[in-house]
Amino acid sequence: MTDHHQSTRGRPRVALVTCAALPDLDPDDRLVLAPLAALGVAAEPVIWDDPSVDWSRYDLAVLRSPWDYALRRDEFVAWAQTVPHLVNPAEVVRWNTDKRYLAELAAAGVPTVPTAWVEPGESWVAAAGSGEYVIKPAVSAGSQDTGRYDLADPEHRALAEAHVARLSAAGRVGMVQPYLSAVDTEGETALLFVAGPDGLTFSHAIRKGPMLTGPDRGEAALYKQERIDPRTATPEQLAVAERVLDAVPGGTGSLLYARVDLIPGPDGSPVLVELELTEPSLFIGHADGAPDRLATAITTHLP
Structure with missing residues (x-):
């Protein structure tokens, strides 16, 4: 991993934003490094909540795998507003990190998939025999805190209600959606x-x-x-x-x-x-040319 203060000799510097659990990026994201280097761009993984990072030293910060933000969403949105050149930008982050x-x-x-929203403090009772449903929080990443329930099963109904109650107790908005078979x-x-x-x-x-x-x-x-x-x-x-x-x-x-x-x-x-x-x-490892297309796209956003 490149030191944050290493000289790049005039090349554009891009931070590929990740989290502490993935300090070297997700393997799929690493596929863009070589195409960026070929385009003359110095790119490196940077952890979003590392207090030692000077984000102004980067020409562009690209959100990639900061997947630990879900329980700290307000902090994450506030951080995004401090980054000088962030894509996607902070106003998009604020809107898109809440599935409402x-x-x-x-x-x-x-x-869209029909969705019922359960606000913190609201009660929710599973309707017996009403089919399969998915329950998840309105703020989440990577299918965290997400479950599938068959409401014809008494045990599943109890677990579904407990899931919603757990989200509510944590101050999180719950989502209830029919499972699309x-x-x-x-x-x-x-x-x-x-x-x-x-x-x-x-x-x-x-x-x-x-x-x-x-x-x-x-x-x-x-x-x-x-x-x-x-x-x-x-x-x-x-x-x-x-x-x-x-x-x-x-x-x-x-x-x-x-x-x-x-x-x-x-x-x-x-x-x-x-x-x-x-x-x-972005699954760029699953399509010919996709790493190069993403690298070229990144260069279009450089100041």
């Missing part, structure tokens, strides 16, 4: 976009296999392991992704990247599960 943005996008006409067969499709000369440009797509096998047991993990495969995006998926991006407050002109996660809804049409604009895995 889904309600805004739904109100704007974007097809198509994820078990079709998987989830993530569409990746990176900055180009005319704004965000589609780069590639991947398939994520099902991850949620049952209730959340309160086990601590930075992120859940995923089964990832390349996927060809359909015209319908691309059209929904464009609708999602068109609804982003303030537009997408300031964005370096975006990830749009879709699952087939009950009628087979794609619906938005999450719009990742803060610290998404």
Whole structure:
């Protein structure tokens, strides 16, 4: 890891922002280092909450894997506002790190997974026999604190209510969503976009296999392991992704990247599960040319 004060002899300096648990970046993120070097950019991993870092020494700070922010979201948002040249920018971080943005996008006409929101202090009772549901906090990363519950099962109903109560007791907003069964067969499709000369440009797509096998047991993990495969995006998926991006407050002109996660809804049409604009895995190791496309996108954001 490069020392924060090492001279780069005039080359642009880019901080690839990570967390203490991943001081050398996620392996997928490391794939952008060589293409950046080939473009004359000195890039290095930097831990977001390291108090010794002088962020003004970097020409650009790129959010990559600061995945420990979920329980410190206010601190993380405040930190983002202090970084001189951050992508994606601090106002996007504030909006996108609370999944209540889904309600805004739904109100704007974007097809989204139906979501019930449970505020801290509110009670929630699972309806017996109402199918499978996913419960998670409105602020989370890497599927942390996320569980799948079959409300026809009395044990699952009790665990679901305990999950919501646990979030509430911690002052966290809970989300309750129907489990979309198509994820078990079709998987989830993530569409990746990176900055180009005319704004965000589609780069590639991947398939994520099902991850949620049952209730959340309160086990601590930075992120859940995923089964990832390349996927060809359909015209319908691309059209929904464009609708999602068109609804982003303030537009997408300031964005370096975006990830749009879709699952087939009950009628087979794609619906938005999450719009990742803060610290998404970009899966650049799963598409030819993707590391180079991301490196080039980063150079477009250099001052």
